[in-house]
Amino acid sequence: MPKLNTRILFLAIILLGLLLRLQHLNRVFRENLVVFNGFDSYYHLRLAEVIVKSGQRIGFDSYLNYPHGLNIAWLPLYHWVIAFPGLIFGFNATEAFAALLPVIMGLIAIATIYFISMEIFENRFVAIISAFLAALTPKLVSTHSIGSSDYHGWNVAIFLLSVLFFLRGVNREEKKETNFLFSGIFLAILSASWLGGSIYASIIAIITVLAIRYGRMDYRGIILAFFPSVLASSFVSFSSKFGVLQLSLPYLAILLFLLVVWLVNLIAERKAISAFEGESGIREETGEKVKGKKSKAKKVKSRFELEEEKKRIISKYKNVATLLTIIIGIAVIFILYTSSFPIIRLGINYILGISPYLPTIAEARSFQILLVIIETGMFAFLIAIPFSIYHFLKMEKNSLYLFSWFVLAFILSMLQVRFDEVLVPVAIIYASYGICYLLQASNVPIFEVEPEPDESVERKKRKKKERLEKKKKSDLIWGKTEIAYSLVIILFISSTGLFFSFTEFDLNEDWLSALLKLKEISPPTSDYLNPVKKPEYGILSWWDYGNWILYIAKRPVVCNNFQAGAIDAAKFFTTDNETLAKEILEKRGVRYIITDDKMMLGNETFKGKFKAIMRIAGLNTQDSAYVLEVYKKSMFYRLHVGTGVEGIKLISKHGSVKVFEVVS
16 A cells, blocks of 8 residues: 555545534534533533633632532633633634534544554554544544533543653654653643543553563653643642642652652662572683682573573562552552542542442443443444454563553443543554454455564565565555455444444533523523622522533523532422422522423433432432332422422423423
8 A cells, every 4th residue: 555545545534534523513503603512511611701701710600509609620721721712812712612622632533543553553554444443433523523512522632642652752762751751741731631630640650560660661751751740730729729739649649659660670670680690690601700619511501591581580570579569559549548538539439430429420320331332333342352352462562551551441431431532542443453453364465474583584684675575566465356355344344333423412402492592581690700709599400401501591500510409409309399399499599490301200212310310319219110109299290291380480491491480
């Protein structure tokens, strides 16, 4: 395959990725409105709007958890990034940029996956197929679709860039430290963008342990790769509600642990050399004195054999030292966790999903193996599994690094399905490797055949010359049959990914119409851009919709998906006690209530939210008869399905969405 064709294919893949990520273009950009996809996207835009229009990044928002307000746990860098165009050209520029940024980061992610594949396999066929799968894999398409302005798309691309430069630092002697520095810079950007950045930094840290063990990284590389994130997390704490230690401690702990691993390996290596020299006495074939005794006149080990024995002893010592360091590190974390060390406990609980709210959040569900398979493209995932093991067992260059990434990302994905965003890239790289092996097995030239280890130097040179000649004639080898066969295999395996990459748009027309109408008919509330004081009233709906209400209608909400206020909302919607319901409305200062069909009780064909609402309210959802009884008597049912409740008036209906006003 000529080099020019590879470039053309790459550009075609980028174009394909662009088209798939623009599938909701007409729904995002309206005549006088920019509409975003998802739920968190709207609160990111809320924070960017405050930055642009007031010049400050708020750390407290009185428009959440009404009437109490809420501290903002999100880190600020991403919001300053999307706000930047608005500071120059006005807020419309921020909305347009925020809608397009996921697409830009998606194209960067495709290109980065291509270069990661090249770095690992040094094969343009594996790399180009990896880029192709990345262009149409469902998870990457949905994460980077236009209007999906949550920071997940940003985080994924930044993480992949950090991995790319890290691998280049490990593999290349030229500009080694520069590559580690760039890896550290991107990791620092991640640490200033997302509170969970240390989770993804830990993946790179485990790969670093392997690089240290095999002598590919010293203390300078460790500092360059991980110290920038310590600095960035410390700096960003000054513009957030978190303390310096609270943000920087995970990154500082990673840095110190890796330095300890390096030091332990260094000591182990020196101890191994000392032990080897003490045992062997470094006998020379000339019979010189060793330790005061003349060597015996018998065949002694050659220098090559001595060097091999020395390497084995060093490897043994370093393996034991590295393993013991890891075990001690895990033990320290366990001790800190069980002793209720706050930062460690909160972080591990977040990863494990230990919270009454996380199981009710779609992206935080655990052991969603089928969803992970679908979001990876089904056939691609099924090929990735066996070929990840095959590549690991072959112990090729970079196989340990890639397999470690795959295993760690898979474990994270099983704990919370949201983490499959870092599993999918490595899975499609393995899938591409598997596809290439299938083609190679069918006599399609993909991998160059290396000479056998015991061949003579002359034969190796001859083989190398033959390979170069074959490479020059590769355009002749790749005839129509090979191309057609390869396309059939690749398109068949990628077909399921393409099918699931066409996604729904979360904010439907009913909700948009209802919120625009609510903004028009309801009295404006004060201090939207300076939310320090309590506004005049609040709006009650389920938490999924809180950010929509806040950003589109510009009104305060009792709860959003930060979970504060969710218990009161759940109790209101599930209770059959009007007195209790009105007490909640009064306590929360509610003037308007919004319901929709998706809050109804689900069945075999309809995924309703009511059982999740019951769980948050503390009610039993195991007994189907009890669930149905609660549902039929609930305030939600009486408002949305039944004849209504005294003192609460229906004022607006927009298809599946109803808006009520509390009148007494």
